[in-house]
Amino acid sequence: MEPKGKILIIDDNEDVLFALNLLLEPYTEKIKVTTQPARIGHFMTTFQPDVILLDMNFRRDAISGQEGFDCLEQILRIDPQAVVVFMTAYADTDKAVRAIKAGATDFISKPWEKEKLLATLSSALKLSQSRKEVGRLQEQVLALKGNDDLPELIGNSPAMQKVKETIFKLSDTDANILILGENGTGKDLVARMLKHFSPRQEAAFVTIDLGSIPEQLFESELFGYEKGAFTDARKSKPGRMEIASGGTLFLDEIGNLSLPMQARLLTAIEKKRITRLGAIEPIQIDVRLICATNADLHKRVTEGSFRQDLLYRINTIELRIPPLRERGEDILLLAEHFLTKYNRKYHKEAKGLTREAKNKLLKYNWPGNVRELQHTLERAVILSENNLLRPNDFFFPHTTAGNDNENIPELNLEKLERKAIEQALKASGGNMSRAAELLGITRFTLYRKLEKLGL
Numbered sequence: 001m002e003p004k005g006k007i008l009i010i011d012d013n014e015d016v017l018f019a020l021n022l023l024l025e026p027y028t029e030k031i032k033v034t035t036q037p038a039r040i041g042h043f044m045t046t047f048q049p050d051v052i053l054l055d056m057n058f059r060r061d062a063i064s065g066q067e068g069f070d071c072l073e074q075i076l077r078i079d080p081q082a083v084v085v086f087m088t089a090y091a092d093t094d095k096a097v098r099a100i101k102a103g104a105t106d107f108i109s110k111p112w113e114k115e116k117l118l119a120t121l122s123s124a125l126k127l128s129q130s131r132k133e134v135g136r137l138q139e140q141v142l143a144l145k146g147n148d149d150l151p152e153l154i155g156n157s158p159a160m161q162k163v164k165e166t167i168f169k170l171s172d173t174d175a176n177i178l179i180l181g182e183n184g185t186g187k188d189l190v191a192r193m194l195k196h197f198s199p200r201q202e203a204a205f206v207t208i209d210l211g212s213i214p215e216q217l218f219e220s221e222l223f224g225y226e227k228g229a230f231t232d233a234r235k236s237k238p239g240r241m242e243i244a245s246g247g248t249l250f251l252d253e254i255g256n257l258s259l260p261m262q263a264r265l266l267t268a269i270e271k272k273r274i275t276r277l278g279a280i281e282p283i284q285i286d287v288r289l290i291c292a293t294n295a296d297l298h299k300r301v302t303e304g305s306f307r308q309d310l311l312y313r314i315n316t317i318e319l320r321i322p323p324l325r326e327r328g329e330d331i332l333l334l335a336e337h338f339l340t341k342y343n344r345k346y347h348k349e350a351k352g353l354t355r356e357a358k359n360k361l362l363k364y365n366w367p368g369n370v371r372e373l374q375h376t377l378e379r380a381v382i383l384s385e386n387n388l389l390r391p392n393d394f395f396f397p398h399t400t401a402g403n404d405n406e407n408i409p410e411l412n413l414e415k416l417e418r419k420a421i422e423q424a425l426k427a428s429g430g431n432m433s434r435a436a437e438l439l440g441i442t443r444f445t446l447y448r449k450l451e452k453l454g455l
Contacts (some may be wrong), residue, residue, distance in 0.1 A: 001104065004027065004028055004029045004125070005028060005029055005049075005050030005051060005128060005135065006028070006029055006030045006031075006032075006048065006049045006050050006051075006131070006281075007024060007028050007030075007031050007032075007050065007051050007052070007053060007306045008031075008032050008034075008043050008044075008047060008049035008051075008052045008053070009021070009031065009032070009033045009034075009050055009052075009053040010032075010033075010034055010035075010037060010040065010052065010053065010054050010071065011035065011053075011055040011057060011087065012035050012055060012057075012058045014035060016032075016055075016110070017033040017035065020053065021033055023114065024118075027118065027121070030047075030123070032047050032049065035056060037067065037071050039123075040071060040074055040075060040078075041074070041078060043261070044075065044078045044079060044082075045078075045226065045227065046280065047280075048130070048226065048279060048281065049149050050083065050124075050125055050128040051083045051084075051085060051121060051125055052075060052083065053085050053086045053087055053108075053121075053239050053271070054069030054071055054072065054075075054084055054085065054086055054087065054104075055068060055087050055088065055427040056069075056086055056087065056088040056095075056099075057088060058087075061076070064339070068086055068099075069098075069099075069102055072084055072086075072099075072102055072103060072104060073077070074156045075100070078227065079236070081132075082306075083105045083125075083127050083128040083131070084103065084104045084105055084288040085104065085105055085106045085107070085108060085113075085120060085121070086099045086104045086106070086107050086108065087108045087109075087110055087112075088107075088109065088110060089109070089110040089111075095107075095196060102232060103122050105127060106120050106123070106124060108120055122231065130178045151189050151192040151193045151196060153167075153186070153189060153190065154330070154333055154334055154337050155327055155330040155333060156329070156330065156333065157326075157327040157328050157329065157330045159322035159326055160327060160330060160452055163190065163286075163319065163320075163321060163322070164274075166317075167190070167194055167197055168197060168200070170194060170196060170197070170317060172199065173199075173362075174198070174199060174200070175316040175317050176288070176289040176290070176291070176316045176317075177191075177194055177289075177291070177315075177316070177317050178288045178293070178314050178317070178318050178319070179191060179290065179293075179319050179320075179321060180292075180294075180319070180320045180321065181292070181294060181320060181321030181322070182294050182321075182323050182369055183294050183371070184324075184368045184369030184370055184371030184372055184440055185321040185322070185323060185324070185369045185370060186316060186321060186369075186370050186371075187252070187321055188207070188250070188292070190292075190319065190321055191207075191248075191250045191252075191290045191292060192205065192250075194248075194290055195247075195250075196286075198288065200246070200247050200248050203246045203247030203248065204243060204244050204246065204247035204248070205244075205247060205248045205250065206240045206241075206243050206244035206247065206248070206249050206250065206363055207250045208221060208222065208240050208249070208250070208251055208252065209252045209258045209442060210251060210252060210253045210254055210257055211252070211253035211256045211442065211445065212360045212442035212443075212444045213362060214444075215258055215261065215344040218257075219261070219264065219277060220233075220237075220239070221240055222239050222240055222241055222265070222268075222274075223239040223241060223242075223264075223265075223274045223275065223276055223277060224236075224237050224238040224239030224240075224241075224242055224274075224276040224277070225237055225239075225276050225279075226276050226277065226278035226279045228278060229276070229277040229278025229279075229286075230277070230278075233277075233278065235285065236276070238276075239274065239276065241274050241285050241287060242276075242283055242285060244285075244287045245284075245286050245287055246286055246287075247287065247288070248287065248288045249287045249288070249289055249290070250290045250292070251265075251289065251290070251291045251292070251314075252292050253290075253292065253293055253310050254291040254292065254295070254297075254299060254314065255294070255295030255300065255306070259306075259307065262306065262310050263307070265310065266307060266309060266310045266313060268309075269313050269314075270313070272284060272285055272286065289314060291314045291315075295354060297312070297315075304313060312417040313411050323366070323369055324366040324369040324370055324372075324373060325365050325366050329362075331361050331362055331366070331373065332353075332358055332361065332362070334370060334373055334374075335353060335358075335361055335373065335377055336352070338373065338374050338377035338378065339353070339377055339381065339389070342377060342378050343381060344383070346381055346382055348381050348382075348384075349387065350380075350384060350386070350387060350388065350389055351387050351389055352389070353388060353389045354388050354389065354390050354391070356391045357390050357393065357394065359391075361373075361394065364396055368440060374439065375438050375440070376394055376395070376396070379395065380393040380394055417449060417453065418453050418455070419452065420439060421435070421439065421449060421453065421455060422445070422455070424436075424438040424439045425455075433447060
């Protein structure tokens with residue numbers, strides 16, 4: 001019997017429990033025993049056994065096995081993937097067939113033969129491990145969906161060439177990377193490129209936007225939880241770190257993490273293991289960490305709002321993404337790319353931009369960076385009635401209405417936010433998800449801003 005795991009034994013005969021405990025102890029990781037079927041729920045949630053050895057009869061002179069079937073039903077309600085092996089002194093073929101149909105994995109007669117018992121439990125433990133691995137792989141398959149295509153990092157400016165060169169230099173390493181840059185510069189795109197050109201190219205790429213997850217949900221999202229860990233935990237769920245194990249975990253906007261959560265993350269990184277909420281046993285993990293932020297983390301360390309030891313862990317290499325205003329002619333390359341993309345999407349036939357339109361794009365400061373340029377081109381393609389996009393097709397909400405780019409911009413942030421949100425809601429027809437996308441923020445952030453501004 002090679003595989004080791006946790007076994008729960010439920011039998012009304014204490015002599016049987018003692019004998020099984022003595023026999024199986026050398027072959028298992030841990031054993032729990034009970035004579036009380038009523039405690040099944042307790043052991044399922046606290047002990048989390050890999051295999052359950054379940055007697056079929058608990059009342060004196062009972063031989064039907066119905067009590068065992070009732071217990072099996074309860075176990076499978078708690079965990080549909082549970083591996084249960086029935087035991088009974090009143091074995092017959094019909095009962096064995098019924099047990100398997102009801103969801104039991106195997107059937108052992110009492111008194112048992114030692115070698116047969118060990119072989120049965122070994123197979124059951126292998127099955128339990130396989131089911132858990134399948135569940136984890138299914139989550140990883142979901143994480144891999146949509147990540148197969150090679151990300152396209154558009155730009156020929158010296159600043160972007162330096163970024164591309166650094167990505168290629170890192171292609172043979174698993175080093176943790178910290179991506180720095182303003183909002184909208186494409187930090188998530190760079191993270192995907194780092195994953196694509198890495199030893200973990202074929203493994204999962206899991207993303208967490210820490211700016212959109214409420215702090216009270218952070219632990220359950222990152223570390224996962226067991227069924228019953230909290231009110232709405234109706235089934236067990238692996239966390240993002242567990243799903244990413246063997247692959248890459250991208251923590252976007254890590255500067256938003258509170259100090260207590262920074263401590264939890266640091267512990268997980270250092271020990272390379274996590275514990276699901278409601279669980280006792282830790283789970284080993286192996287992740288390559290890529291983090292991104294628009295915050296000055298070194299300044300945050302000095303201020304005491306970011307842990308220095310965590311910063312050391314996440315920034316083996318720092319990669320700065322330049323803002324769009326520093327990328328020169330890349331603005332026009334990106335504009336042409338987005339023009340082609342939205343022509344196709346909206347069945348338009350805009351053939352390019354006039355010289356005046358190009359000059360207008362080059363003169364603008366692009367505080368929202370590539371994301372703002374993308375949304376600007378999308379709006380222009382949708383609304384323009386010309387074959388060539390003209391200056392009037394581009395609207396920049398960050399400048400005062402009626403003035404061109406050279407004039408003094410609106411400086412009141414609240415007014416700018418209000419105006420931008422109102423325009424996004426109007427352009428999206430009130431669709432919150434679309435409005436958030438146009439603004440370059442998450443829907444959760446949009447709801448908070450609406451509440452703050454009283455909209």
